[in-house]
Amino acid sequence: MAPDPPTAAPNRVGAHGPWARAGRRFLRNRAAVAAAALFVLIVLFVLAAPLWADHVAGTGPNKSHTLDKIEVDGEQRDVVNVEGLPLGPQWFDAGGKFFLGADGRLGRDEMVRLMYAGRTSLLVGVGAALLTSMLAVVLSLLAGYYRGWVDTAIARTLDVLWSLPVFLFGLAIGISLALGGLEVGPIAISGGSLLIPIGIIAVFSLPYVARPIRSQVISLTEMEFLEAARAQGAGPIRVMWSEILPNLASTIIVFTTLAIANSMLFEAGLSFLGAGVQPPNSSWGLMISGGVDLLKTQPLLAIAPGLMITLTVLSLNLIGDGLRSALDPHSRTGIEEARTGAVSVKPTEGPA
Amino acid sequence: MARFAVRRLAGMVVVLFAVSVLLFLVFTVLPAQNPAQQLAGKNSTPQLVASIEEEWGFDDSLPEQYLSMMGKVLTGELVSYRPRVDVLEQIVERIPATLSLSIGAAVIWLVLGLALGYVSAVHAGGPLDRLLTGVAVAGISIPVFLIAPVFLYVLSYQLGIFPSGGYVPLTENPWEWFTHLVLPWFTLAILMIGIYGRVLRSKMLDTMNEDYVRTARAKGLSERQVMTRHVLRNSLLPIVALFGLDFGGTIAGTAIITESLYSLDGVGNYAALATANFELPPVMGVALYGAFFVVLLNAVADIAHAYLDPRVRLGEDAS
Numbered sequence: 001m002a003p004d005p006p007t008a009a010p011n012r013v014g015a016h017g018p019w020a021r022a023g024r025r026f027l028r029n030r031a032a033v034a035a036a037a038l039f040v041l042i043v044l045f046v047l048a049a050p051l052w053a054d055h056v057a058g059t060g061p062n063k064s065h066t067l068d069k070i071e072v073d074g075e076q077r078d079v080v081n082v083e084g085l086p087l088g089p090q091w092f093d094a095g096g097k098f099f100l101g102a103d104g105r106l107g108r109d110e111m112v113r114l115m116y117a118g119r120t121s122l123l124v125g126v127g128a129a130l131l132t133s134m135l136a137v138v139l140s141l142l143a144g145y146y147r148g149w150v151d152t153a154i155a156r157t158l159d160v161l162w163s164l165p166v167f168l169f170g171l172a173i174g175i176s177l178a179l180g181g182l183e184v185g186p187i188a189i190s191g192g193s194l195l196i197p198i199g200i201i202a203v204f205s206l207p208y209v210a211r212p213i214r215s216q217v218i219s220l221t222e223m224e225f226l227e228a229a230r231a232q233g234a235g236p237i238r239v240m241w242s243e244i245l246p247n248l249a250s251t252i253i254v255f256t257t258l259a260i261a262n263s264m265l266f267e268a269g270l271s272f273l274g275a276g277v278q279p280p281n282s283s284w285g286l287m288i289s290g291g292v293d294l295l296k297t298q299p300l301l302a303i304a305p306g307l308m309i310t311l312t313v314l315s316l317n318l319i320g321d322g323l324r325s326a327l328d329p330h331s332r333t334g335i336e337e338a339r340t341g342a343v344s345v346k347p348t349e350g351p352a
Numbered sequence: 353m354a355r356f357a358v359r360r361l362a363g364m365v366v367v368l369f370a371v372s373v374l375l376f377l378v379f380t381v382l383p384a385q386n387p388a389q390q391l392a393g394k395n396s397t398p399q400l401v402a403s404i405e406e407e408w409g410f411d412d413s414l415p416e417q418y419l420s421m422m423g424k425v426l427t428g429e430l431v432s433y434r435p436r437v438d439v440l441e442q443i444v445e446r447i448p449a450t451l452s453l454s455i456g457a458a459v460i461w462l463v464l465g466l467a468l469g470y471v472s473a474v475h476a477g478g479p480l481d482r483l484l485t486g487v488a489v490a491g492i493s494i495p496v497f498l499i500a501p502v503f504l505y506v507l508s509y510q511l512g513i514f515p516s517g518g519y520v521p522l523t524e525n526p527w528e529w530f531t532h533l534v535l536p537w538f539t540l541a542i543l544m545i546g547i548y549g550r551v552l553r554s555k556m557l558d559t560m561n562e563d564y565v566r567t568a569r570a571k572g573l574s575e576r577q578v579m580t581r582h583v584l585r586n587s588l589l590p591i592v593a594l595f596g597l598d599f600g601g602t603i604a605g606t607a608i609i610t611e612s613l614y615s616l617d618g619v620g621n622y623a624a625l626a627t628a629n630f631e632l633p634p635v636m637g638v639a640l641y642g643a644f645f646v647v648l649l650n651a652v653a654d655i656a657h658a659y660l661d662p663r664v665r666l667g668e669d670a671s
Contacts, residue, residue, distance in 0.1 A: 031486070160370045165642045167606055169378065171627045172635055176382040265495050269609055272497065273624055288497050292613065299505040306498035314493035321489070 022250075025326040032322020039315040042308070046122060049115035056096035057109045061116040062280050065107035070094050079107040089300055100300055104290060114304055117282040121309070124197050124277065125264035131202035132263070133256040136210035137248065141240045144217025155214070162207040167269060170200050174275030192278040201266045208262070209255045216251055220244050250327035254320055261316035268309050284309045357655050364647045371643045372425075372636070376418050379632040391433055408433075421633070425640060430633045432626070439637040443619055449519040450618035452529065453611070454602035456537040461544035462595065468545060469552025473587075474579060476557055484549065491546030499539045500613040507535065517615035536614045540607055544598060551594060555587035562586075589661050596653025597646065604642030 016024075026032055053060055065079040072093045079087050079102050086102035089110075100110035139158075143151040174197065181191040189195050220226065221244070229243045268285030270276030277283040284305035291302030388404040389396070405411040409420055424430045430439040472484040508516040514535050520528040559565065560583055568582045605611075605619030612621050619638055626634035 160367060160374075164371055164374070165601075165604060165606060165639050165646065167608065168623055168627070168635070168639050168642065169375070171608075171624065172375070172378050173382065175627055176378065180382070261493070268495065268497055272609060273612070273627075275627070285497065288501070292501060295501055295505055296509050299501065299509075302501040303498065303505070306495070306501055310494050310498045313495065314490065317489055317493050 022326045026322050029322045029325065031318050032326075035315040035318030035322065038311060039319060042118070042312050042315065043122070046115055046118035049112070049119060052096075052115055053109075053112045057099070057112045058097060059109050059112060061108065061113045061282065063108060065102065065109070066105060068107065070097055080105060085297055086294070086301075088298060100304055101298060103287075103301060104294060110301060110304070113282055113287060114284075114308065117284050117287050117305065118308060118312075120194065120277055120281050120283040121264055121267060121285070122312070124194055124201070124267045124283065125260045125312075127194070127198040128201035128205065128263040128267070129256050129259035131198060132205045132209050132259055133252055135202065135206055136213050136255075137245070137252060139206075139210055140214040140217045140248075141244060143214050144221050144244070145236060145240055147218075147221075151214075151218075154210075158207045158210055158214075161204065162211075164204075166204045167266075170204050170266065170270055171273055171275045173200055174270050178275060178278050192281065194277065194281065197267055197270055197276045200270070201263045205259055205263060205266065209259055212255065213248060213251055216248060217244055220247055250323075254324045254327065257316055257320035257323060261313045261320070264309060264313055264316075356658050357651075360651045360654050364651050367647050368640065368643055372422060372640055373418070375636055375639050376414075376421065376632075379635065380414060380417065421636065424633075425637065430637050432634045433631050439634050442622060442634065443637055443641055446617060446619045446622050448521060449616050450605055450607075450611070450620065451603060452519070452522065452533055453536050453540065453607060453616060453618060454599060456533055457540040457544070457602065457607075458595075458599050460537055461541040461548060461598075464541070465545040465548025466552055466591070468549030469556065470579075470584060472549060472553040473556035473560075473583075476553070481553075485553075488546040488549040488553075491542050492550070493546075494542060496539050496543070496609050496613065499542055500535075500610065503535045503539060504613070517613075519616050519618070532616075536610055536616055539614075540602065540610050548591065548594070552587060552591060555590055556583050559583045559587045589657060592660065593650075593653045593657050596649040596656070600646040600649030601642075603649075604645040605638055606642065 049061075059065065068079045069076045070079060070087070070090075071077075072090060077087060079098070081087075084105050086104050086107060087098055089101045090098045092099070098109055098111070100114065102108060103110045103113055139154050143154040177189075177196045177200075178191045181193075182189045182196065226239060226243055229239050234243070267276050267283060268288070271283045271285030272289045274289070277286055279286070287305040288302050288309075291298070291300075291305065294301050388401050388408065388410045391404050391408075392401045402411075409417055412420070421430070428438075428440040431437065432439050432442070468484055468488060472481045472488075475481045503514075504516055507513050515528075515532050518532055520532050522529040565578060565582050568578045573581070601607075605621075605623055607618075608620035608624045610616070610620075611618045612624055615621075619641070623635060623638040623642075626638070
């Protein structure tokens with residue numbers, strides 16, 4: 001038997017790629033793994049919406065039951081009573097119908113609505129975060145690679161965006177577009193489209209993701225391997241795409257995860273004030289704004305969607321933190337950087 | 353130092369200008385409906401619309417409209433469309449509520465946030481640190497949308513300990529003022545406690561690795577002295593900048609949702625209502641008033657930071 005060549009020496013650490021090692025570090029982080037499991041459960045919960053609606057509740061998210069009665073323990077009950085107050089949570093007393101009760105005068109099934117609204121909330125959160133990250137990466141690469149006036153223009157724009165009363169702006173634009181929709185040349189977006197909140201959130205979240213990525217690109221451009229790539233004749237696209245971008249992967253992954261959490265909070269804030277997701281779509285933020293009016297008698301109408309937002313945001317924050325420490329073991333920080341923007345100190349002006 | 357301050361304040365004016373132009377454009381270019389038409393109502397004659405346009409200046413060119421609006425902002429003559437009231441007066445009327453909310457919440461979040469960060473950093477890696485870090489992450493993740501309904505339902509409707517909202521001026525009844533504000537204060541502070549705790553903890557862990565900390569230990573200072581005089585003091589610098597912005601933000605009325613959930617009629621609530629009714633003048637007024645505070649406190653914090661840390665004003669550490 002020939003002896004193993006020296007390069008294949010059983011150096012356990014070196015024998016695996018950085019991603020495999022990061023994966024193992026992540027799996028050792030119990031809080032992060034639990035959070036990931038929770039997030040998967042939440043996704044399954046919202047994906048199961050049609051199943052629950054068709055097979056358990058027997059109704060749709062926008063179906064009104066104002067004048068209907070349901071049978072509970074052989075007794076007929078109004079979904080909405082004569083005073084206009086909705087039915088409370090029935091749990092499984094009515095075979096799963098009105099599990100969390102009805103949502104108000106319209107007598108819609110709260111549980112079915114909660115599941116469908118979660119789809120919208122997650123969709124907007126993930127969509128906005130992905131859009132923000134893509135824009136942030138493109139702008140950072142351009143700024144970091146070309147420097148000079150390109151960098152100045154991008155950096156100043158981000159600075160201005162950074163110092164705006166972001167939430168107020170989002171509110172104004174959200175309401176404006178919800179009323180009139182958007183028509184720019186051949187693109188026409190109707191007022192109720194989810195693209196509107198996604199776009200608004202993506203633009204206003206940009207500085208929080210773009211600033212740390214830009215500063216990383218700038219420090220990368222001073223590295224010798226880029227000089228080597230250029231010396232070999234690599235053009236700008238090649239340098240940006242295959243030399244710089246792979247080195248940004250871990251930062252992008254961490255900040256996108258945290259950006260989903262922040263986008264969902266932003267969406268909830270906008271929708272709560274009527275400037276985000278528009279009916280007939282619903283989102284958790286929109287459900288809370290409907291639920292607070294009945295807080296005294298039916299607290300779950302506001303608290304259930306609030307709890308869903310909290311669990312989702314908590315799980316995403318913990319996953320982001322876990323990814324951060326798994327991908328970059330030397331870093332001790334996490335959420336607060338997404339909040340404070342890593343470079344200079346500034347909190348997100350999320351809804352408060 | 354003076355040059356740094358001047359440069360910072362000049363930057364502030366530029367930002368305020370950019371904010372005002374952007375806001376103006378958002379409200380004049382985006383809306384599908386003509387504001388004159390909106391004011392005149394649905395069954396209005398074209399003559400009425402034209403006269404409203406004339407009166408409010410909606411038929412002027414955009415730069416003219418912008419200039420006349422900014423002139424009114426600066427002289428405090430801005431008037432809202434409906435009802436026709438002085439915007440500045442409306443804002444000033446609501447400042448006490450917003451200021452009460454901001455100051456109380458700031459005291460709570462500073463004290464608890466710094467305590468959390470300090471204890472966490474001193475016990476870094478231990479079970480207490482892990483517990484407190486968990487508390488901080490939970491605090492950051494619990495939005496006001498959950499805190500406020502739970503507080504209101506349990507502490508107000510069920511137990512009846514606190515009133516369910518509204519604002520009582522301090523001068524009218526200090527005790528009522530206090531009880532009406534306890535829930536909003538904590539609602540707003542919980543998020544900040546988590547953020548401040550985590551920022552302070554991570555800065556303190558960085559500072560602990562500095563040479564001067566080792567020197568301080570070598571000099572024979574007690575652990576407590578090293579921690580408070582050397583580590584904590586140097587780690588507070590970023591907190592100063594952070595606090596300037598957060599506090600500026602809440603004074604500026606960014607706590608819109610907290611104000612609206614507790615029916616606290618402050619500046620944020622005014623802005624939210626005006627936005628919903630598509631009234632440009634109040635939104636412009638509040639946003640500029642808000643941006644002014646945010647930018648001013650940001651600049652003050654930066655200058656304080658530069659004063660406390662010579663590296664910043666000499667441009668060594670200015671990233």
